[in-house]
Amino acid sequence: MISSRALKIVNLATVTHEKVAEEQGLQNCETNNNNEYTKRQFVASRVEQIPIKRTRERNSERRSKRQFTNHYSFEVNGLKVVVCKNFFLNTLCISQQTVDTALLKKEGGLVTPNKRGKHTPSNKISEAVRNGVRSHISKFPTYESHYSRKKNQKEVLGDANVPNKNIAKKWLYSEIFNYEYNYSFKTPDSDTCDICDKYKIQLQESSIEERTTPQEDYERHLTDDKKVLMIDPQKCLPTPELHNSQSFYFLKFWTYNLTIHDSTAQKYFCMMWDESVAGRGGNEVASCLLKFVSSYVPETTEQLTIWSDNCPSQNRNVQMIMCYEWIFKLKQSLKVIIHKYLSREHTHLEVDGDHSVIERERKKIPQLRIITPWDWQQVVRLCSTKNPFTVVNIELEDFVDFKKLCEGPNAPFIMKKTSEDSEPFLISKIVHFEVRQDSPGMVFFKTAFDDNNFRKLDLNRRLRRSASTSILENLHQIRDSTRPISTKKYNHLQQLLPWVPNVFHHFYKNLPHGDGGEDSD
Incomplete structure (x- = not known):
């Protein structure tokens, strides 16, 4: 678990606790940590960049690149109180990088808001494509499953004249199908009756009133x-x-x-x-x-x-x-x-x-x-x-x-x-x-x-x-009496006994058999 931030007490040479109370520092810290934009705006408003007045040349080949001096301050009881950088950073529990970022984004006295996540991604799936998938799934005929072992021949539509922008990916189709619909696929029937299929379609497309009569007949x-x-x-x-x-x-x-x-x-x-x-x-x-x-x-x-x-x-x-x-x-x-x-x-x-x-x-x-x-x-x-x-x-x-x-x-x-x-x-x-x-x-x-x-x-x-x-x-x-099996089948069953537990050997050894026995297919 990450511990909450706390006010850091530092040694102060020029600023006393009477000027900026500890409670004021804690209040500022808690207030400005809630939102990244608000925190940057507060930091930028309390740091003033003043052009440097003079430059001391210590080395002619290596001159300082600093153009501004940062002045840090707090507002206490309506008064502006200047503090040192150490006190400012520790009171707000921030780093120097936070101050530099806030000043960098400051334009005309206000910090520009974060623009990330505010625009539509170029690869985002349009809602029209999603609605097209939903419309297609909704057209599936629903019926109770039944058993069929025979092979099935499928007919598929060609892909000519289909704009690429309207094509839904397989993962998108699966996501909508699995999470938005309570459907499952089955193998199409391969042995159905033409007349039954015609009546089934008519029943599916009929209204509730039109279904009343056959439903009553069925219940009767x-x-x-x-x-x-x-x-x-x-x-x-x-x-x-x-x-x-x-x-x-x-x-x-x-x-x-x-x-x-x-x-x-x-x-x-x-x-x-x-x-x-x-x-x-x-x-x-x-x-x-x-x-x-x-x-x-x-x-x-x-x-x-x-x-x-x-x-x-x-x-x-x-x-x-x-x-x-x-x-x-x-x-x-x-x-x-x-x-x-x-x-x-x-x-x-x-x-x-x-x-x-x-x-x-x-x-x-x-x-x-x-x-x-x-x-x-x-x-x-x-x-x-x-x-x-x-x-x-x-x-x-x-x-x-x-x-x-x-x-x-x-x-x-x-x-x-x-x-x-x-x-x-x-x-x-x-x-x-x-x-x-x-x-x-x-x-x-x-x-x-x-x-x-x-x-x-x-x-x-x-x-x-x-x-x-x-x-x-x-x-x-x-x-x-019991129906005998053929001698050939009986002999085959005896050869299977090594893979049969001993307790069941008696059953197979005592099966009725004879030359006149039958081999059921």
Whole structure:
């Protein structure tokens, strides 16, 4: 800490303390230290430069250059009191340089003020450039982020005819963007729908009054009697998860995750199992959906809408239709189940964002080693603290064979190739179908979203009532025992054991395997 200035007492030969009191000196010191310009003005007013009266030549070759003699004084009780230089400097706690500077800047009795910082720097960024940056940032469209892995092609404007004086530097743009706006960039979507993008722009440019009607429709849609789900399997999760170079070439044991995004309640569910329990075909996806509906769909729900992609082996198949017919038996309150498939131009689902969260958070916790399928479940549980994922472990007995409901002479349903209008029925062509509680066995479908009317497909088999009832009362498991993996994969897993802790060796050594086992890709 710098100590404050204090009055210095000096030996005085010609001036006594009665002429200039110590209190007067302290007052002058405190007053004139507040401002540099005021201090210089005071010093210049108390020092008088008088031309020298005579010059004593001590050496003819070296003459004195002094032209003035400084007279120092204070004003005490309205009287001018002349003091010596020593007393003057020590009373004001200044140096000789301060006196010389004040006299140098004295013009016409007044000290010229300091001119530093009073003019606009030649390299200062004009306010017009700053406003141009703000105007450009304000035009950015804002929207919620979504997940996209595909590449993006950018279009940029040329730099022709742009005056150099109006170009903002990168650092200036970053400064305004980071400190004046609460924005962040995202990668542009590469798989959006043309129609959706058009409506999105119209909504962004509409007024508050124009948005009222669609907002009310949306809120009316989010009621307890309606639920909207989006389902999609995540890519296969390797187990164990190893990063050394040798393990890259070995077959891995796969863990599966079917994510169900409940957009009505804004909740996320991960139905997880491993390949020794079941595969990931149509029966498995339908079984997970049945498990979810029986556990998490409230009895007040009357309409269930499901969105998925077009994968025929998982979502676009007869097993899904049979699953919905079975759900009506469990949920009497449900009136209609609607399944919609994404169009070719529109392949994005919110559930893709859920998968990106899992992948991103996995990278943030590298200390958590993935050795068994249960470790993947723990990773998913830790992904989000604000709105955590609900992990449901799917057991062997949860997987049932829905295809049995339309196979065999005693099955209650039969898969037909012709609709009621005598047109060929191809499940690969439908984009929207419904099954209804009051019309068992009937499928109402569309092959284009803009179709005005539903076409009908009757799947009911003409059977004795007793046979039909007995089939509907029982569903058989896909298999009664665990699903074996191939001998090749089993041998590869054994070669990975040196990089697996000993406590988990028992799990991999006891995996079911055989020549007839399957290698899931």
